[in-house]
Amino acid sequence: MNIILLGPPGAGKGTQAKILEEQHGLKQLSTGDMLRAAIAAGTEVGKKAKAIMDRGDLVSDDVIIGIVADRMDQPDIKAGVTFDGFPRTPAQAEALDGMLAGRKQKLDAVIEMKVDDEALVERISGRYTCAKCGKGYHEKFAPAKKAGVCDSCGGTEFTRRPADNEKTVRDRLQVYNKQTAPLVAYYAAKGNLHVIDGMADITRVTGEIGAVLKKVKG
Ligand code: AP5
Ligand code: MG
Numbered sequence: 001m002n003i004i005l006l007g008p009p010g011a012g013k014g015t016q017a018k019i020l021e022e023q024h025g026l027k028q029l030s031t032g033d034m035l036r037a038a039i040a041a042g043t044e045v046g047k048k049a050k051a052i053m054d055r056g057d058l059v060s061d062d063v064i065i066g067i068v069a070d071r072m073d074q075p076d077i078k079a080g081v082t083f084d085g086f087p088r089t090p091a092q093a094e095a096l097d098g099m100l101a102g103r104k105q106k107l108d109a110v111i112e113m114k115v116d117d118e119a120l121v122e123r124i125s126g127r128y129t130c131a132k133c134g135k136g137y138h139e140k141f142a143p144a145k146k147a148g149v150c151d152s153c154g155g156t157e158f159t160r161r162p163a164d165n166e167k168t169v170r171d172r173l174q175v176y177n178k179q180t181a182p183l184v185a186y187y188a189a190k191g192n193l194h195v196i197d198g199m200a201d202i203t204r205v206t207g208e209i210g211a212v213l214k215k216v217k218g
Contacts, residue, residue, distance in 0.1 A: 001026060001080040001213070002105060004087070006183060007113035009172045010120035010127075011198045012205055015136055016113075017084040019206050024213065027077040030084040033134075034067050035059060036161075054162050056171040058088060058179060065095045072099055088180045093187075109216045110187040111209055113198030117173060124169045131157040142202060192216075 003026065005013040017028040035053060038046035045067060049059045058064075068086055071077065087093040100106060115123075126139035132155030137144055145151050150158075163172070187193040194215075196208040 001108045001217070002083070002100065003081075003108055003213070004083040004110040004187075005113060005209075006110055006180070006187070007198060008115065008117075008120055008176045008180075009169060010123040011113040011115045012123070012202065013084045013113065015142070015202060016205060016209055017082040018136070019202075020082045020209065023206075023210075024080075026080040026082045028084055029068065029071055029077065029081045029086065031059075031064055031068065031086040031088075032084075034071070038067075054168075056163055056168045056175060058175060061089055061091045061095070064088070064092060068092075068096070069099055072103065087183060090182060090186060093183055107192060109212055110183075110193050111212055112184055112193060112195045113205070114195060115198040119199060120173065121166055121169050124164050125166060127164055128158045128160050130155045131159045 001024075003020075005011075005017060007013055014028075014030060014033070017026075017030065020026045021028050032053075035046070035049045039050050039053075040046070045063055048063060052059050064086065072081075083096070087096050096107075123138060123141065126141070127136065128139070129136050130150040130153060133150060133153040135150055135152045136142070137158070148158075149156055163169075184193065194212045196205065196212065198205055200208070
């Protein structure tokens with residue numbers, strides 16, 4: 001099964017994609033995480049992407065489609081993928097259609113997570129991540145059980161993304177509304193769009209996504 005989590009920055013795509021990986025075995029394919037890994041490794045892609053990401057713009061379609069196509073050829077994702085943060089433009093959506101068709105796969109559901117703008121700013125401003133295992137937290141909505149210690153791996157160092165400030169979040173929202181929101185109509189026309197309330201708490205959102213997966217499995 002292949003699904004897309006579609007939603008603005010801070011909607012909870014990464015949070016839910018990790019849960020889907022644990023509960024349903026769908027591999028998280030996050031283009032944002034892949035780009036951050038490329039920056040950390042100092043690759044050519046990372047060098048090109050860093051300044052663009054810091055100001056909240058989109059990395060070029062060619063670069064993104066290239067890294068996704070490479071990832072799709074790896075054997076661990078045959079059982080299914082949750083696309084998190086991809087596609088983000090009509091050109092990326094069309095490229096994904098081609099990649100899936102070429103691999104005799106299909107898209108089972110596109111889940112749009114709707115969240116109010118002010119909630120997005122609050123979510124992103126309070127986000128932090130374990131530097132060792134990458135588990136995501138929020139100061140208010142999803143804090144570590146023991147302050148300063150990761151629930152999953154016991155790590156004690158945490159990071160924040162350079163672009164996680166109010167100004168950049170608002171810029172990213174504009175980019176989303178202009179370049180990514182048209183995908184809602186694209187997938188609605190194909191008949192595989194499902195809209196869920198991303199304002200609910202994390203457990204409820206997981207339940208809503210689970211209900212969609214059950215429905216599309218038939
Ligand atoms: P990317 O990493 O994809 O960032 P994003 O789409 O802006 O989304 P975020 O990761 O910020 O939010 P999320 O929806 O995953 O929310 P999360 O689960 O963390 O992209 C970063 C950059 O890379 C882009 O700006 C662009 O430059 C580039 N890029 C990436 N993909 C690209 C592409 N395809 N094309 C071109 N450029 C690309 O949750 C946020 C916080 O809220 C967390 O603290 C979490 O604990 C909390 N939270 C989650 N759910 C809830 C809930 N239900 N209630 C309360 N709190 C919650
Ligand atoms: Mg994310």
